[in-house]
Amino acid sequence: MKIAVAGTGYAGLVTAVCLAKIGHTVTCVDVDKEKINMLKKLKCPIYEDGLEELMVQCKNDIFYTTEYAEAYKNCNVIFIGVGTPEKEDGSANLEYVYKVCDEIKSCSRSDKVIVVKSTVPIGTNKKLELYMNNNSKYKFHFVSNPEFLSQGTAVRDTLNASRIVVGTNDNYSRKIMEELYRPLTKSPYNVPYLSMNRESAEMVKYASNDFLALKISYINEIANICEKTGANIDDVALSMGYDDRIGKKFLKAGMGYGGSCFPKDTKALYYLAKNLGYELKTVSSAIEVNLYQKQKLINKAKEDFGSLENKKVAVLGLSFKPGTDDLRESPAIDNVNMLLDYGAVVNVYDPISIDKFKKIYKNKINYYHNIDDTIKDCDFVFIITEWKEIVEYDLNKYKDLMNTAVVYDGRNCYNLDEVLEAGIKYYSIGR
Ligand code: UGA
Numbered sequence: 001m002k003i004a005v006a007g008t009g010y011a012g013l014v015t016a017v018c019l020a021k022i023g024h025t026v027t028c029v030d031v032d033k034e035k036i037n038m039l040k041k042l043k044c045p046i047y048e049d050g051l052e053e054l055m056v057q058c059k060n061d062i063f064y065t066t067e068y069a070e071a072y073k074n075c076n077v078i079f080i081g082v083g084t085p086e087k088e089d090g091s092a093n094l095e096y097v098y099k100v101c102d103e104i105k106s107c108s109r110s111d112k113v114i115v116v117k118s119t120v121p122i123g124t125n126k127k128l129e130l131y132m133n134n135n136s137k138y139k140f141h142f143v144s145n146p147e148f149l150s151q152g153t154a155v156r157d158t159l160n161a162s163r164i165v166v167g168t169n170d171n172y173s174r175k176i177m178e179e180l181y182r183p184l185t186k187s188p189y190n191v192p193y194l195s196m197n198r199e200s201a202e203m204v205k206y207a208s209n210d211f212l213a214l215k216i217s218y219i220n221e222i223a224n225i226c227e228k229t230g231a232n233i234d235d236v237a238l239s240m241g242y243d244d245r246i247g248k249k250f251l252k253a254g255m256g257y258g259g260s261c262f263p264k265d266t267k268a269l270y271y272l273a274k275n276l277g278y279e280l281k282t283v284s285s286a287i288e289v290n291l292y293q294k295q296k297l298i299n300k301a302k303e304d305f306g307s308l309e310n311k312k313v314a315v316l317g318l319s320f321k322p323g324t325d326d327l328r329e330s331p332a333i334d335n336v337n338m339l340l341d342y343g344a345v346v347n348v349y350d351p352i353s354i355d356k357f358k359k360i361y362k363n364k365i366n367y368y369h370n371i372d373d374t375i376k377d378c379d380f381v382f383i384i385t386e387w388k389e390i391v392e393y394d395l396n397k398y399k400d401l402m403n404t405a406v407v408y409d410g411r412n413c414y415n416l417d418e419v420l421e422a423g424i425k426y427y428s429i430g431r
Contacts, residue, residue, distance in 0.1 A: 002075035006100040011117050011147045012081025018158040020058035022183035027063045027071040039064040047325040050155040069107035081117040090267035092121050111139040113173045117147050119205050121272050125198040141173040144198040146205035152323025163192045167201025209265040210283050215250045216257050217289035223253035223430025233430030253430045255410030256293035258320030258329040294331045297382050297408040298338045300427050309343035314375040317385025318350035318357050325353040332384045349374035376401050386411035395422035
């Protein structure tokens with residue numbers, strides 16, 4: 001099939017490359033010239049394991065352009081994968097989705113199936129279809145096809161997806177979507193294919209992300225009680241996970257979730273429900289717990305040190321999770337802001353997102369490319385992201401290199417006996 005994909009962010013680009021991999025001819029459209037030029041040279045603009053290799057492998061079936069008219073005119077299926085960022089009131093900003101729709105309408109010379117991959121509030125596909133078919137010579141069929149990939153494992157999550165969810169409103173687009181995804185539903189991929197109405201598909205996305213956010217906030221609250229009772233959250237979570245009904249994943253206690261999805265999608269569903277006259281109490285609690293959790297290390301440091309003025313602090317790990325250079329809603333941002341407000345001197349290290357961090361904080365903090373230099377002569381350390389190099393760091397060096405070996409670990413990276421043996425004053429979450 002000939003497919004166009006609007007937007008070359010995580011959802012758009014990974015979808016495009018994976019669609020090419022399963023035999024379709026795909027044209028990626030983006031307004032960002034710099035990005036498109038990189039892609040044309042087969043350089044991946046985002047840090048994502050395996051994506052560039054797949055781009056190279058599929059290079060004969062995937063094209064990149066800023067000329068939307070050319071791309072949309074020649075295909076009958078168009079995926080929308082542009083961002084739906086959070087507005088000030090927590091609702092989703094659909095400006096970019098509407099912009100792409102206007103562009104599609106302006107250059108269409110035939111009927112189109114428009115597949116919305118972007119995370120949009122429930123009811124959006126219906127609204128978009130009405131908007132596009134008003135005074136139109138051609139028919140636009142809208143399909144909801146939410147994305148479930150995680151950053152860092154995006155290619156694997158797409159080709160070996162847990163499920164493909166497709167919401168349609170008519171037989172024509174239902175058949176097109178079945179045909180489009182058929183290669184993924186067969187061996188070797190065997191991905192389950194779930195067909196439903198568009199509102200349900202839109203809801204699956206929010207309900208899934210918000211459930212995972214809730215699961216994290218729940219285990220974080222249990223961790224907070226573990227701290228007060230002498231229980232160890234690692235043992236508790238591991239044992240809970242053996243129950244298939246609970247499951248082992250997303251039970252890792254820490255300093256809260258970040259990223260471009262959970263913080264945004266929890267607020268968006270809460271806002272949507274509120275507008276319908278319903279208060280989504282579980283989701284609002286997950287949001288509240290997460291805000292509290294992000295401040296745990298700084299509160300503990302203040303308790304221990306009193307004033308943080310002129311204290312020299314090393315922040316290890318900046319991205320919102322390992323395997324990505326994405327800083328959106330990363331607890332590193334909240335914590336560095338608070339440390340600066342309290343007058344601390346801040347050194348930071350991250351294996352890949354240092355340059356992005358520099359763009360935000362410029363000369364307000366100090367940047368390093370290895371852990372040794374970052375912690376040298378520091379009064380305490382904050383661990384924000386559980387990168388492999390941080391987890392595997394030689395614990396003895398904290399004592400050797402720091403002014404005082406005090407480590408506040410927001411990701412439970414180290415074994416409690418080993419830190420004790422290394423003579424570190426250590427605080428982690430729920431242990
Ligand atoms: C999330 C979902 O996992 C994907 O299924 C979804 O497609 C995606 O959002 C999206 O909506 O686009 P992602 O934001 O890439 O994916 O990251 P996750 O791996 O889900 O992690 C989110 C945050 O939760 C991270 O800050 C991570 O550190 C934190 N987390 C995760 C925990 O604190 N504990 C856990 O046990 C798991």
